Amino acid sequence: NCSKPQFCKGFSLSKSPTADVCCKIFLRRNKIMALRGVWQLRKLVVSYCNWGGSSRGIRAFMESELPALKEKNPHLEVVTELNRGQHPFLKGLYKNKNERVVCVKNLSQEEVLEAATKLRNSLGRKVVKLKTRHVTKQPSVQGTWSTALEL
Structure with a gap:
């Protein structure tokens, strides 16, 4: 069962591992913004x-x-x-x-x-356009992405 049924009312996810994931997806889709659970x-x-x-x-x-x-x-x-x-x-x-x-x-x-x-x-922050891709010195744990992915 979901820990926040007031958010998930009428919303179901067929293969959700936990019900809280259901809440997070619902909140993200409906643009309900709170930073770490605190309304800004x-x-x-x-x-x-x-x-x-x-x-x-x-x-x-x-x-x-x-x-x-x-x-x-x-x-x-x-x-x-x-x-x-x-x-x-x-x-x-x-x-x-x-x-x-x-x-x-x-x-x-x-x-x-x-x-x-x-x-x-909204969070009250200014909207900032990202000029470049995110570059990190740490390589990805999952490996680099390529179009020749074989499943």
């Missing part, structure tokens, strides 16, 4: 205008989706800010002292929920 997003700031038309979607999000988001993520501190005359945005503050800001002007409540979920699931 610690605070979500929802900034909106109570009058502007560009904040219509985020106001609907706050009425319908935000309470459920708070309930599903008890580790997350959610703060709302009223900024009159400004476009709405979401700001994520992470444990590694980084922050990400996402503009959500003129977005629907589903798109705002998707943006908030992406902030929650």
Whole structure:
């Protein structure tokens, strides 16, 4: 049996050696990001205008989706800010002292929920493009890869 049934609900793997492998694969496929089991997003700031038309979607999000988001993520501190005359945005503050800001002007409540979920699931690091392959002084234990593999 799986040690985390809330993640594996409805997900089965036919040849999994352990049920925890099932959980890891499910989490990796669904991009649920926690570093060593600790969620990295610690605070979500929802900034909106109570009058502007560009904040219509985020106001609907706050009425319908935000309470459920708070309930599903008890580790997350959610703060709302009223900024009159400004476009709405979401700001994520992470444990590694980084922050990400996402503009959500003129977005629907589903798109705002998707943006908030992406902030929650990201690690807060900058995306760095790897310029070269990983080179190591230690040779691979499995040997070098070749196309002439015989099974």
